[in-house]
Amino acid sequence: MTERLPGFATLAIHAGAQPDPTTGARNTPIYQTTSFVFNDADHAASLFGLQAFGNIYTRIGNPTTAVLEERVAALEGGTAALAVASGHAAQVTALQQLLRPGDEFIAARKLYGGSINQFTHAFKSFGWNVVWADPDDISTFESAVTPRTKAIFIESIANPSGSVTDIEAISAVARKAGVPLIVDNTLASPYLIRPIDHGADIVLHSMTKFLGGHGNSIGGIIVDAGTFDWSRDNKYPVLSEPRPEYHGIKLQETFGNFAFAIACRVLGLRDLGAAISPFNSFLILTGIETLPLRMQKHCENAKAVAEWLSAHPAVASVNYAGLAGNRYNNLARKYAPKGAGALFTFTLKGGYDAGVNLVSNLRLFSHLANIGDTRSLVIHPASTTHSQLDDAQKIQAGAGPDLVRLSIGLEDKEDIIADLDQALRQ
Amino acid sequence: MNHDTYDDNYIRGILNGVKTIAMVGASPVNVRPSYFAFKYLAQRGYDMIPVNPGQVGKSLVGKPFVASLRDIGRPIDMVDIFRNSSVALSLVEEALTLDPLPKVIWMQLGVRNDEAAAKAEAAGLKVVMNRCPKIEYGRLSSEISWMGVNSRTLSSKRAPIPTQGMRLSLNRVSFGGGDTSAADRAAQGKKDPT
Incomplete structure (x- = not known):
């Protein structure tokens, strides 16, 4: 028997949150701490080796932020999420797991101006080459695909034009090319559009906008749809090959359909360091309830x-x-x-x-x-x-x-x- | 039954019901996934038995290795297959010679053998494939949400404080089950790559 499925508004209030085990606090507490004590040396080693679930250091994860992550993952219909310091941090953290110097990604021309800058200048200096395509002409996405293409990036509703992107048509191009479709869903929010339902493999947000909704906190998030097979060929070695710093574990083999979110956390956030403050996570969580x-x-x-x-x-x-x-x-x-x-x-x-x-x-x-x-x-x-x-x-x-x-x-x-x-x- | 996705109640029923788990292919190397899945399940109160013919004489977190399922010598509830998909059939055939029969065949994340599954199901066993019991336990008990994973469960009850050797609540209300369109798409993508 399948259990009843809660609706969107119920998830917006409850997903990820549970009364605090220690105090019984009903609202999610702000865990304003840099670090978390280990039970013993063995527990510490298990956490550092990715063998156990738990908190280490707020750059990598925080209990307040974890509630926010699970809530957005639930609202978007993904398997997991990773909150970061800003929408821009979400973009660089997500793409870092997919691209190596000399690789390409295709992006819709109609994007937030800050993203166009980030892709054109900063990413170019990393050797990640953006190839622009026109979201009003799907054939430009098809013709932009090369053997070096590693991802396709679009906005569900484009900023500033407000134009709506044909996500399913571009998803078909991504599937044929064997690359993930990344959808920035900032303007729509999952209330208006759930890109995963239309073929997105990764969803990004600037939570600064409608998710937070009150103009008080900068934040970004990466949602893993759990739909992409990272091990099908050798295109994504970060996910399919052994990680030397984690005793040779393979992320997709170990974490299955939320391996991309884990890669963003234990490699991207660990090394790029764009962590969100627990206080911002709290404010954005409060915003999401409405x-x-x-x-x-x-x-x-x-x-x-x-x-x-x-x-x-x-x-x-x-x-x-x-x-x-x-x-x-x-x-x-x-x-x-x-x-x-x-x-x-x-x-x-x-x-x-x-x-x-x-x-x-x-x-x-x-x-x-x-x-x-x-x-x-x-x-x-x-x-x-x-x-x-x-x-x-x-x-x-x-x-x-x-x-x-x-x-x-x-x-x-x-x-x-x-x-x-x-x-x-x- | 459909083995692309599982209803949460099915997984929850298995994890709440079994007590004794034989893990075939358990490794004594403390950085292998089988080692830390074994250790996690032992810490959550399951009676774990490591099965690996190359390690007899050694033990894994205090539990002595046995060479094969037949060597266990007492009833087991579940066989957790931490081996390649290709050997799953012969392991299921071995499991079906046990008396009493185990109740569940569980194949680890990345392991799937439909012929083996059909054989086990024909004998009345429950089968789970391409899942990790550690991940599923962590998800259904909400513990895994410490890593931002969507547990697909809700609860307004105070969360238990996890300590070694305790069983977490696996009785949170699920939403979404295993049957999301994304899960179907993931399964489809693996079967017929385009």
């Missing part, structure tokens, strides 16, 4: 604001996949039927100057470089998040000079619209 409620309201508000802007005479175009007639509306209906998210862009008939004026005149919206806050946020990507890209890259990334990005918050939608209205009148 994720379903918040995402519903974010989507409801965003749709109302996008519809209002569409009818405004000063507005040239509104790019929100949740609007009927939008280029991505069919993909949004398929992948994100509960709503197309809180983020979208629009352009003003007055061009660049009108965009700058709007940002200056808003009173409720905050002008800053974040998204996924309770507060409504605005930014002009061309002069900020995407300013380090050249003009062609800006347009390819969906961040042209005349474009304004909004992250719609949880305020009353009438107040959000009133603020845009007064700013557009000036």
